[in-house]
Amino acid sequence: MATVEPLLLAGEKILPGEQATIDVPVAQLHTHAELTMPVQVIRGKREGPRLFISAAIHGDELNGIEIIRRLQQNRALSRLRGTLITIPIVNVHGVINHSRYLPDRRDLNRSFPGSDRGSLANRLANLFMNEIVANATHGIDLHTGAIHRSNLPQLRINTDDPEAERLATAFGVPVVVHSDLRDGSLRQAASEMGVPMLLYEAGEALRFGELEIRAGVRGILNVMRELEMLPKSRARNREPFKPLVASSSSWVRAPESGVFRAFTQLGKQVKKGEMLGMVGSPFGENEVSVVAHTSGIIIGKTSLPLINEGDALFHIARFDLLKGVAASVEVFTEVLNEDNSDTPYDEPPII
DSSP states (O other), rough: OOOOEEEETTTEEOOOOEEEEEEEEEEEOTTSSSSEEEEEEOOEEEEEEEEEEEEEESSSOOOOHHOOOOOHGGGGGGGOEEEEESSSSHHHHHHHTTOOSOOSSSOOOGGOOOOOOSHHHHHOOOOOOOOHHOOOOOOEEEOOOOOTEEEEEEEEEETOOOOHHHHHHOOOEEEEOOOOOTTTTTHHHHTTTTTOEEEEEEEEEEEEHHHHHHHHHHHHHHHHHTSSOOOOOOOOOOOOOOOEESSEEEEESSSSSEEEOOOTTOOOOOOOOOOEEEOTTTSOOSSSSOSSEEEEEEEEEOOOSEOOOTTTEEEEEOSOOTHHHHHHHHHHHHHHHOOOOTTOOOOOOEE
C-alpha cells in the first residue's frame, strides 16, 4: 500500500483527514514581537487538488477576509476531497496599518516571486511562494477596488489559460475581464510554477460589502465543486452564471477638478457619448459633463465626490456582444440578495 505523503508547511506536517492552523513567521516588529501570517490547512481523507485562497495581499482590501471566514464555516467542507489552504491576511503589516502597502511603501503584488535577501516585500513574496503556492495545484486571490473605489463582482484571468477559463466559468459571476499577467504579480509567479489562478475583484477598500462577500463564497464553492473537491450541490437554481468575457476595459477620467456627482452605478450598461455625471465648483459654476468614451458595462467607479483632474471615475468593460450583459448582472444581483444558501448558519447579513 502506497504511503501518503504529509503536506509540509512551515515545518508542520498535515496528513489526510487532519486540519491545522499554522502561524507562519514573517518578520519581527520594532518591539521585537514576532509577526506571523495565519494559515489554515484542511485536508480531506481522500487525495485531490490542493487549492489555496488568499486575501489581503493589499492590506486595505478586506472583503476577502470575511469570505474566507464564511467559507471555513461551511458544512460542505466536512466532505472535502483534497486540500484547502486559506490565508485570510497575507499582508499582515498592511492590515494592521489599514494600508494597501507594506511599511516600505512597496506593493506586495508587484514583488513576486521575491527573494530571501531582498526588501521586506520580496521576502514576504518569496515566503508565500515557497510555503503556499509550492503546496498548491490551483489558487484564488481575493481583492477589492482601491480606496474610495468600488468594483462590480468580476474575475480577472488570462483567457489564454484554458484551466483558468474553465474555473472562471464555474465561479459564476457575470463579468470576466481578460487581464494580461503583470510582472511581479502573484498570478504571474504562480503561472510560471504551473498553478492556474483566478483573481476575484469585488467591492471597496476598507469596507465590507454583503453582496460581494456572498458572491465570493458562492464562487469559491462552485470552483471546488468543479474541481471535484466537493460534491455537486443539490440546491435548486444553482446553475452558475455563464460569464461574458470583456474584450477590453478602460477608465473614464475627470475632465477637471471639482465636486463630482455620479448619475450611473455599477453594473449599468452605457452608450458612447452618454452623460455619466457632472463636475463643477461648490457654487454650481463651470459645470462639465463626464461622458462615456465607449459603450459597455460599468464595472468600477469612484465613491469620492471630491476629485482632481485626471482622476479615474468610471471603469467601463467593452464586450463584442453587449446585448444581455446588463440583464445578467441584474439577475445575478437579485439572486444573491434573495439566496443565502451558501451561508448555512444563522447569522444576519452585514449592513
